[in-house]
Every structure is written in structure tokens, then in C-alpha cells.
Amino acid sequence: MVRSNIIRIVVKKREVPIPPISSVSLTADRTEIYEGEKVNFTATISFAGTLPQRCAVTVDTYVNGKKVKSDIVEAEAGTSTATYSFTLRFERSGTYEVYVEAYR
Numbered sequence: 001m002v003r004s005n006i007i008r009i010v011v012k013k014r015e016v017p018i019p020p021i022s023s024v025s026l027t028a029d030r031t032e033i034y035e036g037e038k039v040n041f042t043a044t045i046s047f048a049g050t051l052p053q054r055c056a057v058t059v060d061t062y063v064n065g066k067k068v069k070s071d072i073v074e075a076e077a078g079t080s081t082a083t084y085s086f087t088l089r090f091e092r093s094g095t096y097e098v099y100v101e102a103y104r
Contacts, residue, residue: 047080
């Protein structure tokens with residue numbers, strides 16, 4: 001019996017590029033409340049294309065420039081947006097500026 005030479009085949013995992021985040025928009029269910037009331041927010045994270053696979057996005061929430069929370073949002077494959085909803089309670093009277101930052 002005569003055996004041939006050995007050929008080694010290396011199979012690599014295909015890296016599918018995830019499109020970058022192109023924009024983040026934030027909405028609130030109301031902008032005037034009384035002390036101690038809550039406001040419901042929805043952030044929409046848009047990607048620069050359709051996601052080829054599921055991916056995680058970190059969303060940081062800021063009130064008056066100070067980070068108050070950080071969460072992970074799962075964006076589904078085949079979509080180009082992800083939605084993140086959260087609620088904040090405001091205990092003291094005043095004017096508050098709320099925004100979010102999203103990144104991978």
C-alpha cells in the first residue's frame with residue numbers, strides 16, 4: 001500500500017462585518033412633569049446597513065451630563081435598528097437634559 005502526501009486544510013470562521021451605528025434618536029412620552037413623577041424614554045439606534053448577525057450595543061444614559069446608567073441592548077440579525085426603552089424618575093423640580101450614547 002502506498003499513501004499520498006497529506007494536505008492540510010484550514011477552515012477559518014468568516015468574519016462578517018457589522019455596519020457601524022449611524023445615528024441614535026431619543027424620544028420621551030412627556031417633557032413636563034411634577035416632582036416625583038416618571039418619564040418613559042425610547043432610544044432608537046440605527047445602523048448604516050442591515051445587520052448580518054445579532055450584535056450587542058452598549059447604551060449609556062446621561063442626565064445633565066452625568067452618566068446615570070449603562071445597559072446592553074441586543075440588535076437582531078436582518079434589521080437595521082434596535083430599540084431601547086427606559087424610565088427615569090425626577091424627584092426635584094428643575095430643568096433636566098437627558099441624552100444617550102450608543103456604541104459597540
